[in-house]
Amino acid sequence: MGGPVRLLIVDDHPVVRDGLRGMFAGHPDFEVLGEAADGAEALVLARALRPDVVLMDLRMPGMDGVTATGHLLATEPAPRVLVLTTYDTEGDVLPAVQAGATGYLLKDTPRDELFRAVRAAARGDSVLSPAVATRLMGRLRAPAETPLSQREREVLALVARGSTNREAAAHLFVSEATVKTHLLHIYAKLGVKDRAAAVAVAFERGLLGPTGR
Known part of the structure; x- marks a missing residue:
């Protein structure tokens, strides 16, 4: 895609939003269109701003990130959703992936890796942090479900x-x-x-x- 990747940052913590905005705004490959404090606000801003990629937190008051992801991907044109969270449990990862998130990263991801991940997400490529990939592979390799009597x-x-x-x-x-x-x-x-x-x-x-x- 030509031009900078247009971003919408969604996180309920102002300090996190400020940090991400400063990080991406200082790079010529990215343009931060706006910030949202919860899923509902993200839907409104995404419809108005039409970002290429939404950086989505998961656990937020009001509408959570998984619910917001499902709604975002039902819009036209749908942005790519890249989850950025502190949680890597199976209960967090699987619903986000099933909702259609393009990628799932943890907030301790190094800056350069985060930049690469956002570019990849904008292209439609899947991006998973190593810890998340390990959990998903473990789920795929798990023994067959035990039937109920x-x-x-x-x-x-x-x-x-x-x-x-x-x-x-x-x-x-x-x-x-x-x-x-x-x-x-x-x-x-x-x-x-x-x-x-x-x-x-x-x-x-x-x-x-x-x-x-």
Whole structure:
């Protein structure tokens, strides 16, 4: 692409925004169009300014970075979104990548690497920090998902319909402790920590139908 890369900086910390603006504004390859303190503001500015690349923080009050990324990529023309955050957990990385982020970098990335990453993102190339790449590769190499047993599916279906542990136990003619044990096994197999997340993942993976069956 010709001309400088046009940037929109999105971060809820003014000091971070100031630092990034100063870094990029002093380089002839980049033009900082504006700054946003949260995802909602980023959407408004992106529509008005039409940046090439949005440097997106993830955890912000109001609309978070993942939600904002999804909305940005649904616009026309859609900018490239390069996540720049302090978080490299799988729970942060995967949703951002799934939302369509072109790259994912950590805030300790050296200046020259950040410049290269922004240029690459503007071209549409994927950019991942080494730590993030390692996490994604680990996810790809993970063993196949452990299937739920028939009884675990039955417990999960009841939970999806709003049943309490006691109600599920009565329905299945088992003890409440047995239901709790099944739930612990379900959480472990689905990689979640609570009932709501278990139901959400089960629907996502097609383990439950529209009616919770």
